[in-house]
Amino acid sequence: MNDTTISPDEVSKEEAIEQLKEVGRTIHQDVQDGEVPSIDTPKDTRSNIVFDEDSKVWVYGDDEKTVSANSVGDAQKLMKVVYTLSFIIEQLEQGKSSTLREIYYLSESFDHKKAKFDKQDESNDIIELLERTSLITREDMNIRPEESGATIIGPLMIREQTRRGERMINCQEDVGEGGYQIPSNPESLEFVESDADFVLAVETGGMRDRLVENGFDEEYNALIVHLKGQPSRSTRRVINRINNELGLPVGIFTDCDPWSFRIFSSVSYGSIKSAHLSEYLATPDAEYIGIRAQDIEKYDLPTDELSDADINALESLQDDPRFTDDFWQDQIELQLDIEKKAEQQSLASQGLDFVTDEYLPERLEEMGYINNS
């Protein structure tokens, strides 16, 4: 592990405060010494992520970017960092928590208008920057996202610490068709026991509902996790934990287009923006189930033409260090070749049960997830 990555070990409140103060001390010391106040963080670009052999996840390389008070724009950014930092330290010291959106609105109360955020993306970015600089996670800063995580359904017994006490939940029997909702901080969960054979993470709600309606989780002992598009940190963390703690294999089932490939990569490899959290969030064992480019021809799926943006995205993936293996290079090349993309739900063109009766069983058997014979 290098020092740009946050380990999944538990961090105490005092440690978190100390490490955040350390960021403040660098700036204070610069002013004290008559230097240009600045903070350095790993550069969060595609060119600066490298594969870590030990943890098998993608982490930041050695390139750094500096936010310094040398220019008016950067001085303002640094000022926002300092104001946010000072607020977070105060919040931790007082044992309070807040949401990302609250942080954004909170800047309205700052005594200097230059320290206010223009939009929430800006405050989100600055919190990520503070994570990368202090190596303290957002969760350990007591900052929550607004939306809770996605849902999970299948043979899994969970113990959750809620504000109303401890709850034991069977994710197949104690829940409705909607499944169990993953909380925003999944560290409060404990996996008690599971009969599941594997995890199937599904991109779209429609497909997830189809699998549940067809009883796929029961028939194949599967934990069906709904990704809801680009998965939130809590969803990725839960998948990471199930994989680590229960030793279950993880399959990712998405549409066949470059955006879905990126969903796969953020689950499996970790995202570029949060590469400092890769060990915490990424599940390097996760595998891509489909839809694959070959499936389009094989099952004669209804398709759309690739747009210019799709083609650019595919070409960009060709150069992405995370997509250099043969499987992905072939997938991308084939898709660029046939110039088509397909949705998960296009499988319905063969009948509503086709996905659960033929497509998935065939593919999963082929990949060794199930044994039909």
Add this chain to the structure above:
Amino acid sequence: MSGEPKEHDIADQLGDNLRNISIAEFFEQNQQMLGFDNDGKALVTAVKEAVDNALDACEDASILPEIDIEVTDNGDYFTLTVTDNGPGLNKEDVPNVYGKLLFGSRFGKRAQTRGQQGIGISATVLYGQYTTGNPARVISKTPNDESATFYRVGIDTDTNEPELKDVETGYDYPHEHGTQVEIDFAANLRARTQLHDYVKQTAATNPYSTIRFTEPGIDETLTFEAAVDELPPKAEEINPHIHGVELGTLMKMLESTSHYSLTGFFKNEFTRIGDKTAQSIIDNYVMVHEGKFTQYSVTHDKEEIVDVIEGAVNRKGAEATSAFANELSEMLLDAEKVSVYKLSSIVNDVSDDIEDEYDIQLGETVREKVVTAIKPLLIEENSDYFFEMFDDVTTKRKNDEGIRVLAETFAEQFTDETMKREDLSNLVENCSKEATTEVSALTIGDTTHEKLVDVIWDNQMELVSKSANELPNTSKFADSRSLASDLHIAMNETDALSPPTDCLSPITEETLVKGIEGVYEDGEFYTSVTRDAEATNGEPFLVEAGIAWGVETNSDEIDILRIANRVPLVYNRGGCAISKTISNMNVRRYGFDQTGGSGIPTDDAVILVHVASTNVPFTSEAKDAVAEVPDITDEIERAVRDVSRDLDSYLTKKQNAKQREEKEEQISKMLDPMTERVSEALGVEKPDIKPSLAEIMNNVLVARETNEDGTVTISVLNNYRGGQELTVQEHLSRKPENIPDDAEITETEDGEYNITWNFEVNSEDKIEVSYDWTTDGRATSNLEVEGLGDEKVTTYEAQK
């Protein structure tokens, strides 16, 4: 001397008239030319003539001019009094200077003088006499005189002779020497703006002069003190250049020269003419006046030529005749082209040879017979030759048949022994007419016509060079307008070295800047340029320009100061090459406010352009606008660009400094609360942000720290890219102790103390100095930094 010879051009143009008509008539007919076209302008012209005269007098005598101009309104007429501290006038000169129009006008020798621009002070005297009947009053004192002498001078308008009415000695004079002239004339103040411009601009362009101006209705005398105390170097006089004289001047020079031959005349009376150029002028003259010899091509067989020669020579013996014919025909064939002149000389040469060899006589008659026999032969056979020649120059859309007819027609008529170019041109035109009548498809346009004339003139006509001795002498040329005119054309067609430029006297960059600074006060930026001298049409000239930025102007537009030989031009701005050139330039990119990138910029600024020349070209006899001569306008543009670039870099620097200050302020406004926040969160003391700010801005940080033991430490840290020099001064209300050796301490009048350090700090270096200073809490200190722009320095004071 005031009243030194003036204006040669007007003299040239009007000299003849003056001999035939009375001065009064001349004046009536030429008021406009003399600058007295209305009463308003008359005042400006009168002041201008008198002041120019005074300045010239002082400069010639190497005296720093001190000039008082006083204009008074007497109701019916105005009185102008101009008093100078010049060398004064001798008694015998006074009548001629003030009482004779065009006195001493001369031609030839030239230098940059003010006098080119006016008719002389006597014209004002004449105007005064004409409008009021009063003669001029002059008081003058030379250094040798005990007292000043008073004169009353008028002009006899029938004879152009001065009328001296009174001479009285024993007068006082306000200077040790000098001249005062007082003239009454009809005038009004309608041209007050121009009058002010003239006085102001004269002060700006002659900054070694002190000028005082008192005018009607304004109590206070307008005073322009001299801004420099050195006169400019005097302009050297030079001979005229062959490209720079008018025909009239040339004739006068020919009349008065002591040189008999043209060669001697050109070498001695013109600048930059040696033997070779003198001969070129003569050759060109021969070509213009006499033309060239017609050449024929020798395109015949040798036998044919031999036959003709043998047929022309009788009774000289078969052997000698044959040898003669043989040698002559070979010489002709070798020559390829011969004129009658050359044919004769070849016949003579060969005849002489044969005479020697065969001991026979080949007399004039025989020789002429031979020439006469060969000539028709040469002419006869030329049509093919001309066809080829014409065919070459008429490549486009030619009509072969037509060209052939033209070549035949021309070959038949190209028989004159000599021709001038215009004769040739006429011949070609006539032949073209004949040919186009015969072949209607043929057309010969002007361009083709010129091409044909050129190719024949260059290839088929021979110039026979003559020596000056073979030409008429200079007095013959002086007597004949047509000979002189051909010589004048030849001079202009001859290439010659540019004239020397030491006859010019620039104001010079430094003096010019001081001049405009002195007159256009409180500007934020001044610059000037003096460009190298150039020459056009045989006249040396140079251009100077200056800018005063951020000064008051007459209107919304910038003021354009148009100066010719140090004399301001205050009329006809629109028609002047100087204003037109500026108006046609895009000066917006240098920081001027110029809508659409053309036209007169609208800034609070002054652009001055000085054109100095031995003969400034003007648009008209009124001489109030410089003519648009391309060489001169090019230089005006370059000069204006030079100074505009200076302005641009000043404005850029100013803008950069402003941006730098703004950046410093903005960053400081964020750095301060940010530092406060972070210190609060950490529970530590907030450090001063100034050192950090200095580092961010790459400024020089000057810090004053009072230590616990009472000592004061001044430190200078250079965060700038390059080394910096600066002065740091401490102003203390109480005496400091243990001042380091390199500091300078002075006690002020009110018992306080200044310590001054001069620091030189390399980039990234820090210098520290200390002294003892115990304060009881009431003593005050004040730190000041000089030598660097404010935007480059950050100072802070701290207690330790």
